[in-house]
Amino acid sequence: xxxxxxxxxxxxxxxxxxxAELLKEKANKYFKEKDYENAIxxxxxxxxxxxSNAIYYSNRSLAYLRTxxxxxxxxxxxxxxxxxxxxxxxxxxRATSNMALGKFKAALKDYETVVRVRPNDKDARMKYQExxxxxxxxxxxxxxxxxxxKKSVVDSLDIENMMIEDDxxxxxxxxxxxxxxxxxxxxxxxxxxxxxxxKCAYQILVQVKDVLSKLPSLxxxxxxxxxxxxxxxxxxxxxxxxxxxxxxxxxxxxxxxYLFNGxxxxxxxxxxxxxxxxxxxxxxxxxxxxxxxGNHETDNMNQMYxxxxxxxxxxxxxxxxxxxxxxxxxxxxxCINNKVLVMHGGLFSEDGVTLEDLRKIDRNRQPPDxxxxxxxxxxxxQPQSGRSISKRGVSCxxxxxxxxxxxxxxxxxxxxxxxxxxxxxxxVTHSGKCITVFSAPNYCDQMGNKGxxxxxxxxxxxxxxxxxxxxxHPNVKPMAYANTxxxxxxx
Numbered sequence: 001x002x003x004x005x006x007x008x009x010x011x012x013x014x015x016x017x018x019x020a021e022l023l024k025e026k027a028n029k030y031f032k033e034k035d036y037e038n039a040i041x042x043x044x045x046x047x048x049x050x051x052s053n054a055i056y057y058s059n060r061s062l063a064y065l066r067t068x069x070x071x072x073x074x075x076x077x078x079x080x081x082x083x084x085x086x087x088x089x090x091x092x093x094r095a096t097s098n099m100a101l102g103k104f105k106a107a108l109k110d111y112e113t114v115v116r117v118r119p120n121d122k123d124a125r126m127k128y129q130e131x132x133x134x135x136x137x138x139x140x141x142x143x144x145x146x147x148x149x150k151k152s153v154v155d156s157l158d159i160e161n162m163m164i165e166d167d168x169x170x171x172x173x174x175x176x177x178x179x180x181x182x183x184x185x186x187x188x189x190x191x192x193x194x195x196x197x198x199k200c201a202y203q204i205l206v207q208v209k210d211v212l213s214k215l216p217s218l219x220x221x222x223x224x225x226x227x228x229x230x231x232x233x234x235x236x237x238x239x240x241x242x243x244x245x246x247x248x249x250x251x252x253x254x255x256x257x258y259l260f261n262g263x264x265x266x267x268x269x270x271x272x273x274x275x276x277x278x279x280x281x282x283x284x285x286x287x288x289x290x291x292x293x294g295n296h297e298t299d300n301m302n303q304m305y306x307x308x309x310x311x312x313x314x315x316x317x318x319x320x321x322x323x324x325x326x327x328x329x330x331x332x333x334x335c336i337n338n339k340v341l342v343m344h345g346g347l348f349s350e351d352g353v354t355l356e357d358l359r360k361i362d363r364n365r366q367p368p369d370x371x372x373x374x375x376x377x378x379x380x381x382q383p384q385s386g387r388s389i390s391k392r393g394v395s396c397x398x399x400x401x402x403x404x405x406x407x408x409x410x411x412x413x414x415x416x417x418x419x420x421x422x423x424x425x426x427x428v429t430h431s432g433k434c435i436t437v438f439s440a441p442n443y444c445d446q447m448g449n450k451g452x453x454x455x456x457x458x459x460x461x462x463x464x465x466x467x468x469x470x471x472x473h474p475n476v477k478p479m480a481y482a483n484t485x486x487x488x489x490x491x
Contacts, residue, residue: 026042052083058076077091092110126484170200230453231258232258259292262296267479290331341355370395384399387402414435417437
């Protein structure tokens with residue numbers, strides 16, 4: 001015979017289940033409105049009431065994917081499958097998370113499971129085939145890379161004899177050189193959605209590779225009074241917003257220096273236009289226009305998030321290979337007046353890293369899965385002390401004590417980094433010692449965030465923040481060139 005207390009606990013469980021469903025519905029509503037932070041909040045509350053519901057984990061996993069927290073997305077998808085190993089969407093989610101992290105073999109295994117369970121599912125078969133193709137391609141690339149005689153694309157180009165057709169009326173380099181006149185013409189040409197001639201694009205890439213390859217991994221500059229520098233964060237292929245930065249803050253020049261802090265490409269569908277413009281200014285003002293590498297100036301990211309597809313659509317696979325070579329020479333960090341350190345991601349998974357260690361990094365490669373080079377491109381700050389596992393599944397999260405200790409050891413005042421969307425376009429954390437700047441407003445046409453850039457003046461190196469909003473752009477959606485496996489719909 002059941003005790004009264006048993007009935008009470010059953011009723012409570014039933015009530016908890018109902019409340020959890022209401023929270024899930026609330027989360028779904030926020031998800032549809034693209035308010036992913038609130039969606040995550042309410043999925044989490046639903047899970048607190050009912051931690052054995054695979055759907056809740058799966059839905060939160062998708063919300064994490066949308067906010068680029070791939071590590072958390074992977075953990076939730078795995079948890080969904082621990083709760084219910086027959087929950088097919090869990091395999092989909094885990095595969096997508098692994099794809100986002102460049103773990104293609106692990107993703108393939110889950111797609112295989114889906115295809116085995118649902119042999120007539122066309123979408124599953126397409127994803128399996130696409131993933132299988134990437135795994136084979138990666139194996140082929142590794143085989144080629146192990147051949148020590150691997151040549152640069154530059155060696156196989158005959159730029160001098162590339163013909164510019166008579167009907168091409170667009171901008172051309174002057175005697176093979178980038179000039180201010182050329183830059184202005186090219187920016188207007190791109191604004192009208194026209195394509196730079198491939199000969200000119202190759203000329204820019206070959207020349208900028210030469211310039212970047214001569215730079216150290218840690219670039220050190222000194223501003224003299226009354227000079228200032230403008231630091232911009234991620235631009236992610238949002239060309240019309242880049243033009244707006246130049247309209248608001250002036251074109252780059254010897255007296256108006258800029259530092260663009262990585263993630264120039266991917267997601268936005270005008271990445272070719274952004275990167276050729278930035279590379280052009282680097283050639284025009286090599287000592288006053290600075291570029292640092294982001295985690296998206298890498299092959300894995302470009303393959304998934306659109307840049308490789310865009311270059312192949314607008315030019316050729318060979319040109320993408322050259323872009324890849326150039327990206328490997330982008331410096332990883334910049335120190336201003338021995339006091340401010342700028343990098344795309346953040347600080348390190350281990351204590352004791354010095355500026356000398358950064359100078360010694362051999363950067364001409366795809367980034368490793370761990371170590372200082374990986375951290376500079378991938379890590380994020382966190383409010384609590386210490387370090388924790390990264391929400392992205394790569395590198396770490398570092399607390400205010402880590403920042404304080406690093407700055408003290410290296411006699412620095414603060415760091416500036418990018419890498420994260422911020423509602424106001426910037427954020428000051430760690431008692432003013434860690435500043436984030438993000439320069440892609442209304443990121444991916446859906447986040448509603450402002451963009452920002454920072455002025456640092458030689459006189460006091462006190463950051464001045466300037467915000468701006470997104471401007472209209474032609475009707476080409478973000479991720480238009482991305483791998484089909486990353487063009488997620490809500491499931």
